Amino acid sequence: MKSLYLRIYLTVVAVLLAFALIGGWLAHRQIEREREQAEQAQDERLQAMADLLERALPPADAPAFEQAHALRRWSLQLRMPLALESATGERLASTPRFERRQELGEGSPPKVLTLSDGRRLLVLRPWRPRAGLPPVFGPLFERAHVLGLLFVLLFIGVALGAYPVVRRLTRRLETLKRGVERFGAGELQHRVAVDGKDEVAALAQSFNQSAERVSALVRAHQSLVANASHELRSPLARLKMALALRDETGPNPRLDQEVARNLAELDGLIEELLMSARLEASAPQRQRVDLLGLAAEECAQAGLALESELPEAAVQGEERLLRRALRNLLENAKRYGGSEQDLELCRRGTWLDVRVRDRGPGVPPELTERIFEPFFRLPGHAEVAGGVGLGLSLVRQIALAHQGSVRCEPRPGGGSVFVLSLPAA
Incomplete structure (x- = not known):
């Protein structure tokens, strides 16, 4: 059982680990996709800014101080550190923020945009000192770290929480296993x-x-x-x-x-x-049995009268067993039923009732169920009266095997009525 406990617990932990890994991989893919989209969007904005500056800046043959003045003015308006180089790579102008960032080595390398006249525009992306990343990418990387930490904490928490649940489940299985072993060892009351x-x-x-x-x-x-x-x-x-x-x-x-x-x-x-x-x-074999014909044959053999107004009466079952049930009821009536016994066959809804009536001493109400137990005899019925106490018990077994029932009722005027009820075919 310990191995079962370990297998269940390790399975839970393995599923959680797989979930964490798959979730982390999906989160990483999503973050990478967002980063690529952000980079693409920023590149498009920078290219649009370069097109705007190309139209706004003085031409390449303009004096350097005019180009520097225009560059600084647009840098303030765009809030971007900028620098301008000639087609040969000579620095024509730069903003103070660009120079300071270059001296300190802060942030990523500048983005180089080539203008149509050959000049090159250098742009430094905005940078936050706390994160060391551009503001577009900083939240993405921070989100990745937070998600990773959350996955780890979730995995640890669920793994710890699963332990008592799995342990309680396996402990109950262990208790059930011990109970089965005790029952198998002979403690039938356990x-x-x-x-x-x-x-x-x-x-x-x-x-x-x-x-x-x-x-x-x-x-x-x-x-x-x-x-x-x-x-x-x-x-x-x-x-x-x-x-x-x-x-x-x-x-x-x-x-x-x-x-x-x-x-x-x-x-x-x-x-x-x-x-x-x-x-x-x-279970008994199933076939259509003429119950009315069986009752007539057994009554003729026992010398008892048969009363029935049914043109036919058929059930599904095994003829040999049904014949034995009728015979046992008739023999019981002849043995204990006094001077008057007969059999009545009638229909009650979807049921056929075989009613064996006698004028014997009757059965006390408190014993009408016990008389169907094996080897039970009514007080005062000694072995010399015949029978061994299995006849009525066998009748009940046959009735139950055919989805029917048998009962004993008091007969008006004295005696008993044994009613065998079977579903009609």
Whole structure:
């Protein structure tokens, strides 16, 4: 995790450095462009000034004092240090400011403008002693220095500010990593703290939700294994006892029936366990199933009445699983439902309801959800009543796998109604 922290922090710093370098390069290019434009504009102004002075100055053959007088007058008006040389390079006139700047060596070399008659006009750009640069260029270079300093300060400030942000982020990731390791080591009740509302907090919340589901599944499987072991042990013990008695007493039809019944119970238990495991491992196959036809077949086999006014009733699902759900509901009604049981198939909007009704002792309201848990039996329903407590649990699994539901309702006049609801095709 430390390497992740360093990678994140160094990435942030590298991005900031790249931003500073690119920003500095762009600023430098802009300043250079402005400098070139300023130089070009000044050269154009100086050339225009030279054209003006050429027309205003006395001709080249005029006396030197006239040329000097005119040059000084125009220098004062233009506020520019000027000097005038002949075509041969002889100094004809210069202003005091030009001579003083030349003696002190201040500023840049003079700009030489050649007039049409061969004379040369020397111009010194205005100069500020503080900056040592012409006023046109001084602000540009000062701006470059200021921008460079600002980039450096910005880089340092953001790099320092990014450290606690990155450290806090990676610390939360480290906490999440330790929580995952503890959960993986077997501490199924361990959860991580959800701090904040960002992606890391969402990840921690998702981990807690997943851990809760995994813990519930592990507890359910542990309970299933424990209950399955108990349920398998009971018929096996009865088989062992029946076989031992048969060895002692010889062939006995009653013992043979007991052996056959216990074998059938074992077979049913194993089949329901395998079907439950398959439902958890994979989704059912989808095809159009005639639910009305299935209900008619199962009711005929169970010897129960079917009530339905629907011309047809079809759902999308796996026929084998839906048949098993109907069979389990009907067997449950025959086992505990007293003397009156039937099945009603009706439509409720976009749903098809299979209602298996009985006149049995009913289910207490506080237990209408628990009866769908694996291996749960109502108080007073002993093993001798038949069944192993997986039938209704398997019905719920099949219903959920088909985006449906199952519930138990009290029946007016006594008894129960088990309602299997499935989306109509």
